[in-house]
Amino acid sequence: MITTKKITKKYGDFTALDQLSLNVKPGEIYCLLGANGAGKSTTINLVLGFINPTSGEALINGKSVFKNNIETKKDIAYIPENLMLYPTLTAMENLDYFSGIGGQKLKKDQLESLLIQSGLQPEAFYKRTNAFSKGMRQKVGIAIAIAKQAKALLLDEPTSGLDPKASNEFGELLQELKGNGVATLMATHDLFRAKEIATHIGIMKSGKLKQQFTASDISLPQLEKAYLDTMNYKELAK
Numbered sequence: 001m002i003t004t005k006k007i008t009k010k011y012g013d014f015t016a017l018d019q020l021s022l023n024v025k026p027g028e029i030y031c032l033l034g035a036n037g038a039g040k041s042t043t044i045n046l047v048l049g050f051i052n053p054t055s056g057e058a059l060i061n062g063k064s065v066f067k068n069n070i071e072t073k074k075d076i077a078y079i080p081e082n083l084m085l086y087p088t089l090t091a092m093e094n095l096d097y098f099s100g101i102g103g104q105k106l107k108k109d110q111l112e113s114l115l116i117q118s119g120l121q122p123e124a125f126y127k128r129t130n131a132f133s134k135g136m137r138q139k140v141g142i143a144i145a146i147a148k149q150a151k152a153l154l155l156d157e158p159t160s161g162l163d164p165k166a167s168n169e170f171g172e173l174l175q176e177l178k179g180n181g182v183a184t185l186m187a188t189h190d191l192f193r194a195k196e197i198a199t200h201i202g203i204m205k206s207g208k209l210k211q212q213f214t215a216s217d218i219s220l221p222q223l224e225k226a227y228l229d230t231m232n233y234k235e236l237a238k
């Protein structure tokens with residue numbers, strides 16, 4: 001569903017991403033780990049078609065994002081680190097507006113049903129989103145993704161700054177989408193949450209995918225050691 005084939009991104013002489021190949025199938029959650037500047041956001045931005053690769057390609061459902069940008073975007077939902085909603089509109093109005101952009105005209109009960117699925121507390125449905133916490137905004141983002149019936153979900157550090165309960169709730173929502181066959185690619189610094197929710201985990205360094213794991217094959221301490229080893233924090237990883 002989400003595939004990158006030897007994708008490379010250069011900025012002048014600097015290689016931000018170096019021949020990265022990965023594959024996320026329907027019903028899989030792939031977490032990309034790596035230090036600041038490892039190339040996680042660059043990978044996400046290439047899959048989204050926000051930037052073009054220097055070489056290699058990103059594919060959604062077998063179609064090149066670069067060559068079929070508009071078509072592939074229909075299958076993708078994206079939740080950035082800080083999801084922007086229209087602050088003067090309510091959660092319902094934001095959902096109505098964004099699903100409308102996607103070509104859908106949903107009825108009031110359908111919009112409410114989507115927000116219920118997203119886990120947003122009902123008393124917030126008709127409140128303006130200007131006072132929403134990050135966790136609440138993300139729930140509206142998930143509702144938008146469900147409304148779009150996106151087959152691929154791209155997330156850039158979605159749990160950073162969330163309290164443990166909100167982070168846990170977010171993880172549970174991702175599990176539900178996974179059950180619906182959504183393929184999720186997520187950049188994160190949160191090893192614990194990655195181990196909790198991922199089916200697959202990749203560790204990046206300096207634009208390269210250094211290690212990949214099936215999440216069920218590795219414990220959290222093993223993952224932490226692999227991460228620190230990859231970063232060359234040998235002393236800490238002992």
Ligand SMILES: Nc1ncnc2c1ncn2[C@@H]1O[C@H](COP(=O)(O)OP(=O)(O)OP(=O)(O)O)[C@@H](O)[C@H]1O
Nearest residue numbers: 011014016034035036037038039040041042043187
């Ligand atoms: N437009 C750009 N011009 C030049 N260099 C860039 C540009 N965008 C990103 N980079 C560089 O590419 C590298 C990878 O950046 P990227 O944002 O993908 O890292 P990251 O793993 O997402 O980091 P973080 O965890 O801090 O978000 C970094 O060294 C960054 O400075």
